[in-house]
Amino acid sequence: MAVDYRLYLVTDSTPAIIGERRLKDVVKAAVEGGVTVVQYRDKNRDTADMIETAKDLLKICQSHNVPLIINDRVDVALAANAQGVHLGQTDMSPVIARRILGESAIIGVTVSSLSQAVIAVEEGADYLGVGTVYATPTKIDTSSIIGITGLKKILAGIPKRGRHQEEIPSIAIGGINAGNIRCVILKSQVADTTLHGVAVVSAIVSAADAKSSAQQLSRLVYESQYLANERPDAITEVQGLVGQIDGIIKDLGNRQPLCHNMTNLVVQNFAANVALAIGSSPIMANNADEASELAALGGALVINMGSVTPEAVSNYVKATQAYNACGQPVLLDPVGAGATGLRRGAVQTLLASCYFEVIKGNENEIRVLLGDVTTQQRGVDSGASTSSDIEKASLAKKLAKQERNVVVLTGKTDYISDGTRTYAVKNGNEFLSRVTGTGCVLGTTLAACVAVHREDRLLATLSGMLMFEIASERAGRREDVKGPGTFVPAFIDELYIIAEQAQQSDAGWIASAKVEAVNI
Numbered sequence: 001m002a003v004d005y006r007l008y009l010v011t012d013s014t015p016a017i018i019g020e021r022r023l024k025d026v027v028k029a030a031v032e033g034g035v036t037v038v039q040y041r042d043k044n045r046d047t048a049d050m051i052e053t054a055k056d057l058l059k060i061c062q063s064h065n066v067p068l069i070i071n072d073r074v075d076v077a078l079a080a081n082a083q084g085v086h087l088g089q090t091d092m093s094p095v096i097a098r099r100i101l102g103e104s105a106i107i108g109v110t111v112s113s114l115s116q117a118v119i120a121v122e123e124g125a126d127y128l129g130v131g132t133v134y135a136t137p138t139k140i141d142t143s144s145i146i147g148i149t150g151l152k153k154i155l156a157g158i159p160k161r162g163r164h165q166e167e168i169p170s171i172a173i174g175g176i177n178a179g180n181i182r183c184v185i186l187k188s189q190v191a192d193t194t195l196h197g198v199a200v201v202s203a204i205v206s207a208a209d210a211k212s213s214a215q216q217l218s219r220l221v222y223e224s225q226y227l228a229n230e231r232p233d234a235i236t237e238v239q240g241l242v243g244q245i246d247g248i249i250k251d252l253g254n255r256q257p258l259c260h261n262m263t264n265l266v267v268q269n270f271a272a273n274v275a276l277a278i279g280s281s282p283i284m285a286n287n288a289d290e291a292s293e294l295a296a297l298g299g300a301l302v303i304n305m306g307s308v309t310p311e312a313v314s315n316y317v318k319a320t321q322a323y324n325a326c327g328q329p330v331l332l333d334p335v336g337a338g339a340t341g342l343r344r345g346a347v348q349t350l351l352a353s354c355y356f357e358v359i360k361g362n363e364n365e366i367r368v369l370l371g372d373v374t375t376q377q378r379g380v381d382s383g384a385s386t387s388s389d390i391e392k393a394s395l396a397k398k399l400a401k402q403e404r405n406v407v408v409l410t411g412k413t414d415y416i417s418d419g420t421r422t423y424a425v426k427n428g429n430e431f432l433s434r435v436t437g438t439g440c441v442l443g444t445t446l447a448a449c450v451a452v453h454r455e456d457r458l459l460a461t462l463s464g465m466l467m468f469e470i471a472s473e474r475a476g477r478r479e480d481v482k483g484p485g486t487f488v489p490a491f492i493d494e495l496y497i498i499a500e501q502a503q504q505s506d507a508g509w510i511a512s513a514k515v516e517a518v519n520i
Contacts, residue, residue: 005171007197012041035066246502431491
């Protein structure tokens, strides 16, 4: 039996989780919303009650062609004629369960280490539940919490072939919800090995509307798995990419996406004015309690670590997960990531809990995100670099591969990579480095472009970079610009002029683009 493991529901009948709702009503709504597998789990009922409940759930599942799996209880699975059983490390072995239930039964095993995964496959498991990924109120034993790092390690070592000489499906389990699905699926990917699905409990069982919740989760899993796959049709030639950019800038002006900035006080006014100039609609809101409503408006979020406090980091995580839950892009600007221990810790927390479609940073910031503990920044500046151009491009590519996103490494020459395609952008003006916050407002520009062009995140990011850098060149050449003080208003004017030219389908400005492919 071919099983779709994308959205795997584990039930919980405890009042604290399900409330006053009936389990069969929740399961019915969940499968109608897109749940592809149901596991009936109940540690408190007696055997007779469990069998009757399992039979009721089986009818619901069969009407939607969804398999019903029983947690732990092989006897209940056999009596209810369920499709299979899910076993923990202290339960019956898969070999014995197979003898009882038969060759056609679906048998899953929970694993929290590579050695457990290897044994489970050898003993004939049909799929693996890998976790616990995050702490959860339904899991009393926290010793098995493995995080994204542990999940990735197990996926990398799982034997490629099981008892039918087929790939062993793996699903992430433990603390999975709408806010972290993208992070879990994309950042656990190893080479060509991607999670087949995720298991959820409270995200559906506790939801006021189980069907809507299941629909949202199903969409997020599908989108995440799509993003995890390389696109053979992606444009790679520089000319082809640049030829698309004016249309994206025109779309930016037409759609005027919301650009939600959680940024430092130094640049809020500058960022808002730049957003307005390029055709975006800015809001400066550092309270994460607003994020869910703002994310629903379809824009993008910028997380700028210019002013870091423990409360700010908590807000960053909450807001990012709200945008992740809506499938909207988030850009991380890890300002001064290597300057202090607090900032290093903040970066680790954000990367472990959230998914960022774009990360923009200078060379030292990118090194810190790659785990370089020796990098020490002096404040927010990158400092002098001794790296070659190829080394810088390689840093951007390596982080993009690690995070499964787009990375921009800024400097005299900027590098942009999605882990497969890597380009150097040689536009810009020296005054950008003489004005506080230009890097921060570049983040605003990039996020706005990614919000309107979801088909190719690298192309969208490149569009924002070129608009920003070419505007700076045009401003720097103006006779009224005498230094940094006169540069800023001229720069905002030139951003506005480019946006207006794009609205008139005048693509002459893009002829100044200096983009080169980097083969590494």
